[in-house]
Amino acid sequence: MSQIFSLDFWSLVGAVSGIYAIFSLGLQLQFGVTGLLNFGHVASMAIGAYTMAILVVKEHLPLWSASLVAIAAGMLFGAALSLPTLRLRTDYFAITTIAISETVRYFALNEQALTGGALGTSNLEGPTKVTEYNADWVSFQASVQRWLHDIVGRYSESDFAMLVIVWVIVLLCLLVLSPMVRSPWGRVLRAIREDEDAASALGKRVAWYKLQSLAIGAGFGAIAGLLYAFEFQFFSPDDFDPLTTFYAWLIVLIAGTARIWAVPVGALIFGLIFSGTRFFNFKPFTYLDAAQLAYLRMIIIGAILIALMAWRPQGIFGKREEMVLE
Amino acid sequence: MTELLQLMVNGLVEGSVYALGAAGISLVFGPLRIVNFAQGDYLTFGAFAAVLANLAWRLDMVLSTVFAMLATAVLAVALEFVLWRPMRKRGAKTMSLFITSIGLAFILRASILFVAGSNEREYRVNVFQYYAIGGVRVSEPQLISIAVALSAIVATAVLLARTSFGRAVRAIADSAELASVAGVDVDRMVVSIWILVGVLAGLCGMLAGLIQSSFDANLGFNLLLPLFAAVIVGGVGSPYGALLGGLALGQVEEVSTWSGFFGGVNPIWKPAIAFMVLIVVLLWRPQGLLGRARTL
Amino acid sequence: MTALLEVRDVVKHYGGIAAVSGASLDVEERSITGLIGPNGAGKTTLFNIISGFRRAEHGTVRFGGERIERHSADRVARSGLVRTFQQTKALTRMTVLDNMMLAAPRQPGEDLLRLALSPRRVRRREREVEALARELLAAVRLGGHADDYAGTLSGGQRKLLEFARALMTEPRMVMLDEPMAGVNPTLGLELLDRVQELRASNGTTFLLIEHDLEVVMAVSDLIHVMSNGAVIASGPPSEVRSNPDVIDAYLGKHGESPAQPSGVPE
Numbered sequence: 001m002s003q004i005f006s007l008d009f010w011s012l013v014g015a016v017s018g019i020y021a022i023f024s025l026g027l028q029l030q031f032g033v034t035g036l037l038n039f040g041h042v043a044s045m046a047i048g049a050y051t052m053a054i055l056v057v058k059e060h061l062p063l064w065s066a067s068l069v070a071i072a073a074g075m076l077f078g079a080a081l082s083l084p085t086l087r088l089r090t091d092y093f094a095i096t097t098i099a100i101s102e103t104v105r106y107f108a109l110n111e112q113a114l115t116g117g118a119l120g121t122s123n124l125e126g127p128t129k130v131t132e133y134n135a136d137w138v139s140f141q142a143s144v145q146r147w148l149h150d151i152v153g154r155y156s157e158s159d160f161a162m163l164v165i166v167w168v169i170v171l172l173c174l175l176v177l178s179p180m181v182r183s184p185w186g187r188v189l190r191a192i193r194e195d196e197d198a199a200s201a202l203g204k205r206v207a208w209y210k211l212q213s214l215a216i217g218a219g220f221g222a223i224a225g226l227l228y229a230f231e232f233q234f235f236s237p238d239d240f241d242p243l244t245t246f247y248a249w250l251i252v253l254i255a256g257t258a259r260i261w262a263v264p265v266g267a268l269i270f271g272l273i274f275s276g277t278r279f280f281n282f283k284p285f286t287y288l289d290a291a292q293l294a295y296l297r298m299i300i301i302g303a304i305l306i307a308l309m310a311w312r313p314q315g316i317f318g319k320r321e322e323m324v325l326e
Numbered sequence: 327m328t329e330l331l332q333l334m335v336n337g338l339v340e341g342s343v344y345a346l347g348a349a350g351i352s353l354v355f356g357p358l359r360i361v362n363f364a365q366g367d368y369l370t371f372g373a374f375a376a377v378l379a380n381l382a383w384r385l386d387m388v389l390s391t392v393f394a395m396l397a398t399a400v401l402a403v404a405l406e407f408v409l410w411r412p413m414r415k416r417g418a419k420t421m422s423l424f425i426t427s428i429g430l431a432f433i434l435r436a437s438i439l440f441v442a443g444s445n446e447r448e449y450r451v452n453v454f455q456y457y458a459i460g461g462v463r464v465s466e467p468q469l470i471s472i473a474v475a476l477s478a479i480v481a482t483a484v485l486l487a488r489t490s491f492g493r494a495v496r497a498i499a500d501s502a503e504l505a506s507v508a509g510v511d512v513d514r515m516v517v518s519i520w521i522l523v524g525v526l527a528g529l530c531g532m533l534a535g536l537i538q539s540s541f542d543a544n545l546g547f548n549l550l551l552p553l554f555a556a557v558i559v560g561g562v563g564s565p566y567g568a569l570l571g572g573l574a575l576g577q578v579e580e581v582s583t584w585s586g587f588f589g590g591v592n593p594i595w596k597p598a599i600a601f602m603v604l605i606v607v608l609l610w611r612p613q614g615l616l617g618r619a620r621t622l
Numbered sequence: 623m624t625a626l627l628e629v630r631d632v633v634k635h636y637g638g639i640a641a642v643s644g645a646s647l648d649v650e651e652r653s654i655t656g657l658i659g660p661n662g663a664g665k666t667t668l669f670n671i672i673s674g675f676r677r678a679e680h681g682t683v684r685f686g687g688e689r690i691e692r693h694s695a696d697r698v699a700r701s702g703l704v705r706t707f708q709q710t711k712a713l714t715r716m717t718v719l720d721n722m723m724l725a726a727p728r729q730p731g732e733d734l735l736r737l738a739l740s741p742r743r744v745r746r747r748e749r750e751v752e753a754l755a756r757e758l759l760a761a762v763r764l765g766g767h768a769d770d771y772a773g774t775l776s777g778g779q780r781k782l783l784e785f786a787r788a789l790m791t792e793p794r795m796v797m798l799d800e801p802m803a804g805v806n807p808t809l810g811l812e813l814l815d816r817v818q819e820l821r822a823s824n825g826t827t828f829l830l831i832e833h834d835l836e837v838v839m840a841v842s843d844l845i846h847v848m849s850n851g852a853v854i855a856s857g858p859p860s861e862v863r864s865n866p867d868v869i870d871a872y873l874g875k876h877g878e879s880p881a882q883p884s885g886v887p888e
Contacts, residue, residue: 037421084609092608094424095554096608099551099601107598190713191713194714197707198711199724201699202696202788203699291444295437295439297436298432299432299433299437302428302432302433305425306433309413310416
């Protein structure tokens with residue numbers, strides 16, 4: 001129970017919420033603004049994380065260049081995703097995106113020589129050598145830690161430093177994305193969400209805009225993947241299953257349609273629900289073991305999704321007139 | 327050559343289960359307009375209901391299967407009254423229903439895990455009984471599965487094509503408004519459709535568990551994407567397409583590993599084959615094999 | 623002199639049935655041309671083909687001398703040929719003003735690179751576009767609704783919005799698909815007044831599909847009549863009105879003759 005007051009724990013929850021916020025911002029651009037039903041968003045996260053790790057460990061690239069390439073790789077993937085949208089109706093597109101993200105995950109799982117396979121990034125150079133990609137990040141984080149210590153004094157644990165780093169990046173993402181969405185460019189995206197044919201009839205190159213939306217959204221996903229990799233210092237294909245995409249959907253739906261600044265709030269709410277259930281250390285929950293608590297959490301999440309659809313499809317911060325889902 | 331035949335038989339085992347499951351999805355999508363992401367968990371429910379009857383109540387497999395079919399039908403109808411109908415009355419359309427079905431999938435799977443735990447289960451069947459037919463080996467469960475699945479598929483096809491029930495289903499699939507104008511009690515038909523879907527799902531779930539020899543609560547969800555792939559490949563809106571798509575998918579999955587096919591695809595890729603087939607078919611022929619081309 | 627829009631021998635089938643079977647027509651620049659015919663004659667399909675939303679199996683479409691039958695819908699619109707839809711496509715979850723500003727051409731703000739590098743130019747164009755939009759909205763009596771969501775407008779108001787929005791694109795020619803359907807008569811007349819004004823002042827060409835035959839007869843310079851997928855008659859209203867083939871086509875379908883108004887809004 002003392003954990004409930006532990007700064008380390010809440011720093012972790014906060015950092016992970018921030019990572020999910022960035023991840024969900026990408027999805028919000030694709031779905032909330034442009035109306036593209038991307039249910040394979042986690043693939044961009046996987047591509048970001050794996051590209052970076054492989055380049056650092058196998059090609060000995062410095063962390064920062066590897067990260068930039070990783071983001072570019074993610075964006076390229078997003079751009080490629082626009083090919084199916086051109087020919088598919090929204091719900092078929094949704095299923096195809098899941099198929100694609102699962103294919104990516106299987107690729108990571110099976111191409112052991114490239115990705116370390118099921119054993120994850122520690123296996124990148126074979127079972128005899130435990131590899132890490134994180135060295136440069138750790139020293140960066142340590143310097144942030146020292147800087148914080150100089151400023152704030154008390155909170156100088158590494159988890160707190162990570163929290164600060166993540167949320168600074170969240171803020172940067174918001175400052176970049178928000179004006180983009182409110183610009184004429186964003187207006188075209190919203191028109192596409194409303195009615196593609198009307199947008200075409202007004203001379204807009206719909207396919208090109210969809211590509212941009214998917215690519216930039218995937219770029220955010222890749223950034224989230226990088227931060228995930230840095231936070232946990234190790235990952236494997238199982239970290240990138242469809243469940244993660246569904247969490248982002250939940251956050252986007254909580255936040256409301258096309259709302260940019262509400263996404264981090266949604267992510268925090270989600271993070272609280274997710275980790276808060278850990279503290280159900282009172283009856284009747286004490287009759288449940290850890291696994292059952294996890295299942296209960298899933299049930300709660302499912303119930304929230306349905307409740308949102310039934311009673312507040314515009315999300316917590318959305319306006320009723322701007323309901324995306326009919 | 328025997329290798330190819332063996333693979334084709336294995337493909338038939340998988341494919342007939344896929345076809346059965348895909349038919350259920352197609353029945354839900356056509357008349358009911360729901361892309362039901364929870365369908366996999368209906369299958370899991372069926373499989374575990376059969377486990378309950380078979381292991382806990384010591385019933386034989388036939389009775390357990392009947393129980394599974396009934397129990398899943400009850401689940402399907404209950405969910406119609408508790409969830410789908412209220413959502414439709416609120417004006418929920420395709421997208422909200424899709425996301426609702428995702429929430430339902432979470433709830434169903436987590437509930438099964440909650441009650442039954444995460445251990446793998448198997449039925450009390452003899453998995454070691456093999457038949458050798460012309461160089462091809464088929465286990466007893468596999469043979470039973472093929473026979474039962476194909477019979478169920480034929481029965482369903484006949485039901486849809488020849489009976490007034492089937493005609494009403496197809497009428498509703500075309501247009502619910504027109505069907506009700508023509509005198510069809512749409513609300514009651516919807517319940518009947520869910521009963522059929524539940525029965526098929528219960529059977530399919532049991533068979534899926536049977537041919538896997540051991541399974542856990544992820545059984546249905548792992549099947550779900552290949553099932554959607556089968557429906558889409560076969561052509562959405564055509565239950566016959568779903569059947570065809572399921573059988574075809576089973577064949578592609580197995581035969582792709584044949585050594586005569588450029589050395590054969592590495593079997594570890596098998597689960598991903600469904601996805602890759604889906605992607606290829608959608609890019610080449612978006613309406614699927616038997617579907618109608620999209621119109622504005 | 624070649625016509626602004628030349629359609630020759632267009633053929634399109636849907637599932638074995640010929641929706642358009644060898645249709646040909648011309649629209650002269652600066653004219654107001656009508657396209658009439660009983661339901662199912664293929665008028666909207668022809669519109670879809672001309673505007674790039676559907677591809678014909680056979681035939682050519684020339685706009686301003688250029689062949690456009692293989693062009694995508696957005697490319698056709700960018701060449702100055704825009705259309706409205708029978709079922710209005712007002713972007714309901716955007717404001718009326720946004721609907722209008724969307725349509726303006728040459729917006730640097732729609733390009734990410736220029737958005738980032740020339741913010742001042744973007745802002746300037748936005749202000750221009752907004753002023754133009756408000757002007758046009760005022761001209762169709764929708765000025766007070768600029769900040770309302772398009773979804774709150776009545777059916778008739780949405781038609782006007784779609785019309786005004788099409789004009790924002792600075793088109794050379796506008797194809798109107800049943801602009802009067804569901805619109806109350808006063809607003810309808812306003813719309814027609816605008817059409818005639820625009821033709822006179824800007825030289826904009828108009829092609830309209832319309833069921834209200836009185837209206838079409840009154841406002842068109844030339845009328846094409848479609849029946850069963852082909853154009854069976856073309857000429858000034860007085861000629862068309864008394865053409866026996868045309869009367870047949872209508873009587874065969876609905877028992878109405880082109881001399882009487884149909885009076886049934888869609």
